[in-house]
Amino acid sequence: MKIPRHKRTGQQLRVENFGPIRQADVTFSDLTVLVGPQATGKSILLQLLKLLVDTAYIKREFNRAGVDWAGDFDGFLDVYFGEGMRSLWTNRTRITHSGEAVKLPERVEEKRAHRQESMFFIPAQRVLALRDGWPSAFNYYDASVPFTLREFSEHLRLLMSEFGVEGTLFPVSRRLKSEFRDLLQDHIFPGFDLKIDTDRAQKRLVLTGKESGGGGLPVAVWSAGQREFVPLLLGLYYLMVPAKAPLRKGVEWAVVEELEMGLHPRAISVVMLMLFELMARGYRVCISTHSPQVLDAVWTLQRLHDHGASPSSLLEVFNVAKTPPMSKLAEQVMKRQVKVYYFDRGAGITRDISNLDSSAEEAGDSGWGGLTEFSGRASAAVARAVANSDRRPRS
Amino acid sequence: MTAEEAVDATPHLQGKWRKGLQALRPEDKPHIQAADTRALTGSFDLDSALMRLPEHALANRWDFGIGYLHENRDAECLYWVELHTASDREVDVVLAKLRWLRNWLDGDGKALDAFERDFVWVSSGSTHYTLNGPQRRAFADLGLRQTGGILSIPKDRR
Numbered sequence: 001m002k003i004p005r006h007k008r009t010g011q012q013l014r015v016e017n018f019g020p021i022r023q024a025d026v027t028f029s030d031l032t033v034l035v036g037p038q039a040t041g042k043s044i045l046l047q048l049l050k051l052l053v054d055t056a057y058i059k060r061e062f063n064r065a066g067v068d069w070a071g072d073f074d075g076f077l078d079v080y081f082g083e084g085m086r087s088l089w090t091n092r093t094r095i096t097h098s099g100e101a102v103k104l105p106e107r108v109e110e111k112r113a114h115r116q117e118s119m120f121f122i123p124a125q126r127v128l129a130l131r132d133g134w135p136s137a138f139n140y141y142d143a144s145v146p147f148t149l150r151e152f153s154e155h156l157r158l159l160m161s162e163f164g165v166e167g168t169l170f171p172v173s174r175r176l177k178s179e180f181r182d183l184l185q186d187h188i189f190p191g192f193d194l195k196i197d198t199d200r201a202q203k204r205l206v207l208t209g210k211e212s213g214g215g216g217l218p219v220a221v222w223s224a225g226q227r228e229f230v231p232l233l234l235g236l237y238y239l240m241v242p243a244k245a246p247l248r249k250g251v252e253w254a255v256v257e258e259l260e261m262g263l264h265p266r267a268i269s270v271v272m273l274m275l276f277e278l279m280a281r282g283y284r285v286c287i288s289t290h291s292p293q294v295l296d297a298v299w300t301l302q303r304l305h306d307h308g309a310s311p312s313s314l315l316e317v318f319n320v321a322k323t324p325p326m327s328k329l330a331e332q333v334m335k336r337q338v339k340v341y342y343f344d345r346g347a348g349i350t351r352d353i354s355n356l357d358s359s360a361e362e363a364g365d366s367g368w369g370g371l372t373e374f375s376g377r378a379s380a381a382v383a384r385a386v387a388n389s390d391r392r393p394r395s
Numbered sequence: 396m397t398a399e400e401a402v403d404a405t406p407h408l409q410g411k412w413r414k415g416l417q418a419l420r421p422e423d424k425p426h427i428q429a430a431d432t433r434a435l436t437g438s439f440d441l442d443s444a445l446m447r448l449p450e451h452a453l454a455n456r457w458d459f460g461i462g463y464l465h466e467n468r469d470a471e472c473l474y475w476v477e478l479h480t481a482s483d484r485e486v487d488v489v490l491a492k493l494r495w496l497r498n499w500l501d502g503d504g505k506a507l508d509a510f511e512r513d514f515v516w517v518s519s520g521s522t523h524y525t526l527n528g529p530q531r532r533a534f535a536d537l538g539l540r541q542t543g544g545i546l547s548i549p550k551d552r553r
Contacts, residue, residue, distance in 0.1 A: 357543075375531070376531075378532075378535075379531045379532055379534070379535040379540065379541075380535070380540050381553075382532070382535035382536065383513070383514070383534065383535040383537075383538055383539055383540035384513055384538075384540065386535065386536060386537065386538035387512055387513055387514050387538035387539075387540075388511060388512060388538075389538075391500075391508050391509060391510070391511075391512065392505060392508045392509040393509065394396075394470065394509045394510075
């Protein structure tokens, strides 16, 4: 039997002594969630995975943009991960990808046959891609900017052509299930449409609606959540192709960094559902997060599956209508496998906390990588105060 | 009055005080981790002591109490521990046990009611809760702390 390519490659990544990562061992699943404090290497690991699965594509994109590191590996690290990131690599760095040792400096210089991009990366800095109201081209950014942001912006720029001049980006019928559109209108774009507008011959994205008085509201006056969400939405549009094929051609992986940025918990729920849609379509989804709610969603997905709950119970958690498309989505996603890794700053290692076991002995494990530690301490303090508020005075 | 003296002064608990964690069953002891085992003054099995009394036989009784002398306290604290499966279906049972315990402390157990304390639900298996959930805050409002599978008792009490 032929094994799909994405099942054969890129499943495990082991990294030693790479920037803040002393030792990481991550096995990627249908959904892989990375948690941990800031600057523990979550994004670096995901960017490294991108580099490993898309080496030839990345080199071609740099080449087309006239970026030349002249065989200097340190220079490559600076243009790929961003300025100053050459220090990530030392002579003690070791990388093993799917069981094979990778010599990254040689890998970068190898001549490889061109492949299509297999990982679509929605970076944490995605808001910068729309800072001028319209996605900028790869070359607009200088070489100090990480590849993933430059490429994301370039993808959005090209995506705009799919909507045409004066086009409506939201709501549109062919990109999202109607249930998603309704949820987004309720929680992120109440009364607004997202459109392409032209101002003094320059195209730009605007929100239009009753509150805008008929005119368009430019990016500068959007809410923080809308500014964060629109590039994420466009990234999801890129992945949710309006065709019979569920996947964008060649793309197997979808990475979303910090999906929760700027969003109200209800909006985070909608985004999680949209990630479930990506999983159901067959993408291998990787996310990083600082949101306890995201792990709540993952925990719920796991436990409902483990205890044989019906797909409709998952939809109840997300407070979404049990329509046939959503029921099918829930049924599909409950069969998918999830892995969760905690990046432990103190030890510099990753821990597999996929069980999300609140009774685990390690505080980092039971506290879900620190995401529930505060909540736990707060509950304990209140419980203690209540327990002692009515006891007898000591004799 | 020490916790041992209070236990001996409590109806039906005379002579039930045990050193360290000796009142606990061997399989329960790993659920309790004390930063300083010498500060574990003792323990008593409340459930077993009262189970044969007609007025408590059918009640949802609390499991046991543990005495601990923290370095930043002059008197012992009592950790009232219920070792129980942590799942939704058991919530009502554990809350009924807590109500029973507080009623008992208000009556026969009044000598023990004066000790600084925690009411702790320690999970005897996997914890089927999200720790970030409102359930945990609802427990806190009732004075109940849920710890997962291990109750860690620190040297200093915050």
